[in-house]
Amino acid sequence: MPETTPRGLTRLAFGGDYNPEQWPESVWQEDVRLMREAGVTMVSVGIFSWALLEPSPGTYDFGWLDRLLDLLHENGVRVDLGTPTAVPPAWFYRAHPDALPVTAEGVRYEFGSRAAICHSNTDYRAAAAAVTTKLAERYGDHPALAMWHVHNEYGVPVSACYCDSCAAHFRRWLATTYGTVDAVNEAWGTAFWGQRYTDFDQINPPRLTPAAVNPGQALDYKRFADATMRENFVMERDILHRLSPGVPVTTNFMTALSQCDSVDYWAWGREVDIVTNDHYLITDGRRTHVNLAMAADLTRSVAGGDPWLLLEHSTSGVNWQPRNPAKAPGQMARNSLTHVARGSEGAMFFQWRQSRRGAEKFHSAMVPHGGTDTRVWREVVQLGAAVDALSEIRGTRTEAVVAVLWDWHSWWAQNLDWRPSVDHDARERADAFYEALYDRHLTVDFAHPEADLSRYPLVVVPALYLMTKAAGNNLTAYVRNGGTLVVSYFSGIVDEHDAVHEGAYPGPLRDVLGLTVEEFSPLLPGERVRVSGPDGSELGADVWAEFVVPRGAETVLTYADGLTAGRPAVTRHRLGEGTAWYVSTRLGADGIDALLGWAVEDARLTRRADLPRDVEVVRRTGESGTYLFAVNHTGSDAKVPLEAPGTELLTGERAVGRLPVPAGAVRVVRLDG
Incomplete structure (x- = not known):
């Protein structure tokens, strides 16, 4: 079995992408001196170096890389060595221009980016x-050498190509997947609009058409593009396993739901030896630390609950958003240690030394343009000491009590053309439900819809448009056996081919929810509806409404106005030993909190009313002990109740009763016992 931890790394990983080829060799000695000062334990090398390693076809120059790896080894820095296959050299494209991808509109990209x-x-x-x-x-x-790093951020910025080579490859993929062209016709429903095929050679990628393309075809092309990238990863991984046995192989994911929508990370997580992730804050006015926690939880879930590694994030601002604010003092440490709390075995950055040239010269780095007499460098050194102080947590696992279901195939299908409302956004619902669970201080695992859910008292389905019959049976069994389920609208509508399930909506969820949906009733921009309870209380909603017919479920909230006035808006259904809730409209934050409050009570989970908002508390447990992470994202000092006394690892102080957590600070307690 391949190793699942970086070889020879006995501490948590701390460092970043190191690109010394951007600098004269006279700078390298200064770099390693500063790495020792900052407590760097590992760097990523060679990710964009193909043109230097192979300056002409079949001619290799490894001298500079030999000297670099020897220098790093002499200074105690482990290496995550990249295969540079994300950016082939210019000579390669001159010889093979057809290796450049083609858009669905027929435009071939040029060399000069990544x-x-x-x-x-x-x-x-x-x-x-x-x-x-x-x-x-x-x-x-x-x-x-600690581990191998294949390629870089598969799917970013291009995942699918629509050229003739891809068309031929797609046909082969379809033949392998379906066996016959008739099976393709059945899956895609080609009887509609006369799209029937009689031979695989008649099928092309879903290129530009005058109206919406066949959705089954479009969905399968997303699967094909993802599978093709994964084939190339596996090819490189297998070479490395054969020639470098015992050294783990990874590639850096981008699991944050807002950043990469072309990769099925459930499938990719099974192919890497170590799950690694890149995460960058989306500074759009929302609470960025909530999305950060969500990305960390999703990455840990892709890793099957095992420890993973944050391979890239930023020391301060990035460079690719319309506006790129700096991180506040202390925010770098909070961001980094939140990832560690949620399962990362360290904190790595892009990049070590800030570039003077190129597209990312304004992206922050561990050594900024201003050098060591800067706030960022001082915080980097402080963070390096903090990460080192936490090394005993290696191998422990983060504890979660709630599962949120997520499926990239469903997201792909949901985002195809001609859905009932462009305002319904599956990712927005996932964000909204996650934020409500975060504010209840409930740690979340994400799960595939067909995964074993038996250990979770509460399972939330924020938006699962595509659902297989197996997934529906899984959720029904989960509730029958005592689980509590919360399902949001427009879930369980189509099967794996984007074909509407036979019978009334919501297909495989009808029995577990105890209802049917006669019709969707999306709302117009700015239009809102009110939903009311039997006590006269009201909540607001927008975007979506439905004509719900209870078939065993009880009505908890009712539409107070609009086309669906008098109809159920939120229902509750007892089935076997468990309970299933359904919400048929887009509730705001207050409504989601109320709904989850009822579900949490059914699940017999306790709300941490003793914790302030935006003070997150997460536990990691393992053979070395139980560790409580407290992260204070607020501007006020806080106190966190402790279930047992312990030792605070960052200060060395004893912690008893209530743990003081200063404004903007992080505390980590190894609990006694």
Whole structure:
């Protein structure tokens, strides 16, 4: 079995992407001196270095990389060594221009950015295999090598190509997946609009058409594009496993729901030896620390609950948003240690030294343009000491009590053309329900709809438009066996081929929810509805309403106005030993909190009313002990009740009763016993 932790790394990982090829070698000695000062334990190297490693076809220059890896080893810094296959050299594209991807509109991209790759191109695959083989042969047993880093952020910025090579590859994929062209016709419903095929050779990618393309075809093309990228990863991974045995192989994910919508990370998580993730704050006015926690929880879930590694985030501002504010003093540490609380085995950054040239020269780094006499550098050094002080938590696992169901295939299908309302956003509902659970201080795992859910008292389905019959049966069994389920609107509508389930909505959820939905009634922009309880209390909602017919479920809230006035808006259904809730409209934050309050009571979970808002408390447990992380995102000092006394690892102080957590600070207690 491949190793699942970086080889030779005995502390938590702390460091970042190191790109010394951007600097004269005279700077390297200064770099390693500063790395020792900051407590750096690992750096990522060589990710964008193909043009330097292979300056002309078949001619390799490893001298600079030899010197670099030896220097890092001499200074006690482990190496996450990249295969540079995200950016082939200019000479490669001059020889193989058809390796550049083509858009659905028929426009071929040019060289000059990053990750412009047709993943079906056989010349690209051969060149990627060759450079990976050379690297593995030369460095597979280098004493500095901790793990291999294949490619970079698959799917960003291009995941799908629509060229003729991809068309031929897509046909082969369809033949393997379906067996016959008749099976494709059945899955895609090609009888509609006369789209029936009689031979695989008649099928093309879903290129530009005058109206909406066949949704089954579009959904399968997303699956094909994801599978094709994964084929290339597996090709490189297998070369590395063969030539560098015992060294784990990863590639950096971007699981944050707002950042990458083209990759099925449930599938990818099964292929890497270590799950790693890149996370960057989306500063759009929302509470950025909530999205950060959500991304960390999702990454841990993709890792199956095992520890994972934050491979990139930023010390301060980024460079690719319309406006890129700096992080506040102390925010870098809070961000980093929140990831650690939620399962990361360290905190790595992009990048070590801030670039002077190129597209990301205004992206923050561990060593900023201003050098060491800067706030960012001082905070980096402080964070390095804090991460080192937490090394005993390695191998422990984060505890969660609620599961939120998420499926990338459902998200892909939901986002295709011609849905009932452009205002319904599956990711927005996931964000909204997660935020409500976060504010109740309930730690969340994400789960695939067909996963074993038996250990969770509460399961939330914020938006699962595509649901297989197996997933519906899974949720029904979960509730029958005593679970509490919360389902939001427009869930359980279509099967894996984007075909509406037979019978009334919501398909495989009808029995578990004890209802049917006669018709959707999306609302117009600015239109709102009121929902009321038997005590006369009211909540506001927008975007969506439904004509719900109870078939065993009890009505908890009723539409007070609009087309659906007098109809059920929120229902509760007892089934077996458990309970299923359904909300048929887009409730605001107050409404979601009220709904979850009822569900939490059914699930016999306790709300942490003793914790202030935006003071998050997370536990990691394992053979080394139980660790309580308290992260104070507020501007006021807080006190967190402790279930047992312990030792605070960042200060060395004893902690008894109520743990003081200063404004903006993090505290980590190893509980006694």
